[in-house]
């Protein structure tokens with residue numbers, strides 16, 4: 001693109017100075033002094049430009065703000081008023097835009113290229129919630145590593161991941177993007193993902209900056225409705241919501257993102273107290289980016305009178321980059337001139353952005369992330385094998401009355417909307433991938449073989465319209481065409497595999513649901529099949545827990561929960577069904593019996609009236625149980641595994657440890673997720689949950705083998721954080737379980753006194 005530029009003496013002088021700065025910089029001065037040298041050259045507008053982020057093409061991952069057409073954005077880019085972009089990808093596109101920034105702006109500062117690389121770039125791993133169900137931190141880290149390798153080869157250097165929001169409400173569609181309901185598991189996964197994306201060297205051409213989001217509390221939107229109000233106590237914030245964010249800071253996350261919601265009545269993007277915790281208390285030195293339009297949205301929240309006020313509030317709260325509000329670019333320089341926002345505040349933000357550019361190596365080589373991406377399809381890429389492994393390790397066997405693994409040589413009817421589906425298994429958050437690139441279950445089964453025949457019938461049509469990232473799913477609830485054929489196929493088979501679920505585009509951002517039941521006519525389909533075929537296995541695809549009516553729950557012989565398993569879901573699930581591998585996933589989130597129980601999570605407090613007692617005066621429902629359908633941590637294997645009683649021992653050096661033995665009493669090797677829970681029975685700093693995960697280990701155990709486990713207790717695991725953020729370890733009664741899930745196990749209890 002040719003642009004007119006007035007070559008004034010000042011321009012030539014500054015360009016030469018910039019060249020000298022970059023050359024000197026290339027001689028590896030410490031980053032801080034390199035940042036300072038650049039900063040001194042910048043005008044106020046150019047500084048504000050580093051705080052402005054634009055989307056590369058409209059409507060990609062959020063609604064378009066008024067007044068930001070492409071021509072204007074390009075002009076802003078040439079003016080040096082843009083510091084980073086999102087959703088520009090592909091080596092050619094990135095090079096073309098980077099060239100404008102480097103060659104046509106006064107200072108030639110390169111752009112950062114950001115994108116939501118959530119669970120893969122084109123080769124998709126299972127959705128993040130599914131990955132968490134593997135409890136395999138090495139595999140999760142590797143998955144992020146792989147995603148970074150593929151994304152950086154396409155020009156990207158900043159991902160808006162991981163989402164580390166704890167969520168206890170499966171109505172919220174974004175539960176799929178996190179690690180579930182548990183703070184400890186969430187913190188471990190957050191750290192693994194940050195390390196995976198960033199590696200040990202951010203400047204390497206195959207690592208990218210991570211972004212811990214959404215700071216903070218977004219997972220607690222009221223009623224599970226996306227973008228809704230959040231109203232949580234400071235105690236919950238400290239003990240439940242913050243720890244995964246703190247883990248991300250400790251793991252070195254280069255960036256954070258504000259949440260859309262309010263916290264204590266103040267939108268997170270303009271919330272000084274919240275951001276002070278991040279930048280002061282935790283000492284976060286990185287970049288804080290707003291969420292898409294979240295500065296502008298402070299007007300709709302009723303916090304800001306107009307965009308100028310929102311700009312001042314966000315900048316003064318220390319939000320460093322404005323993503324798609326067009327707030328900073330139009331208002332911030334004026335506000336600095338008027339003294340409403342301090343120049344030092346802008347300088348601090350720009351320093352953070354420039355520092356990141358140096359850390360990424362962009363200041364030395366603006367095109368370093370434009371490697372050759374290679375010629376492969378997602379399912380034949382170098383990352384496909386890892387993606388398949390995680391799809392296998394994340395599927396959770398919920399029920400098995402001897403039907404799985406499927407006996408060889410049988411006639412199989414594969415029925416349901418997900419049977420041949422190649423798009424839905426990719427999930428929702430995959431802006432860079434191509435549609436329909438998943439290997440379907442049908443294809444997977446055909447490649448794995450082991451059956452006499454495979455008859456495939458979709459059943460009633462599932463969707464009544466096109467579905468994609470920004471459109472609402474329209475589901476067929478009346479047209480039963482296809483039902484008869486599916487039932488006939490089931491009756492002619494020895495076993496029916498029903499591949500059901502919600503569409504990948506029914507979970508994710510903006511996709512809250514009132515009902516967790518299988519959408520459309522799927523329950524009807526299952527019931528009709530059950531009338532002619534007793535041997536039914538459900539394979540359920542979903543981005544959140546689902547609810548199955550009791551009659552279906554009781555009659556089906558097996559349930560394998562596959563989540564949205566990604567590119568390689570087909571062969572992965574086929575391997576599990578046909579017994580090539582035992583399922584090993586464990587639920588990272590509680591499955592309720594009814595939506596009315598939500599929020600339902602294992603780490604609840606006891607209440608003052610836990611009951612049960614004969615009168616009604618205890619904490620319960622008169623018309624149904626308190627208990628979940630499937631608890632946190634739950635999952636079966638193709639073997640039987642037994643746990644000894646948990647023992648509490650004092651080691652020679654005085655440290656406390658927990659011991660237990662775990663025996664594989666069945667006939668096949670399995671991967672067991674050994675979980676450690678604790679209860680602190682009394683805490684004057686704040687009541688503690690009935691159970692709290694404090695450690696876990698995923699380990700292979702051969703048939704007939706017994707393994708001993710020792711878990712050392714760290715004082716930090718016994719601590720409680722008060723509402724002000726102070727940690728305390730208080731003597732008292734503690735119970736510990738080494739157990740297969742959050743409801744089983746025999747505890748060891750100690751009365752810990754300090755003499």
Ligand code: BGC
Pocket residue numbers: 061062086116160213291292509
């Ligand atoms: C989401 C973020 C995402 C951003 C950019 C927003 O709507 O909440 O998680 O990173 O869009 O795509």
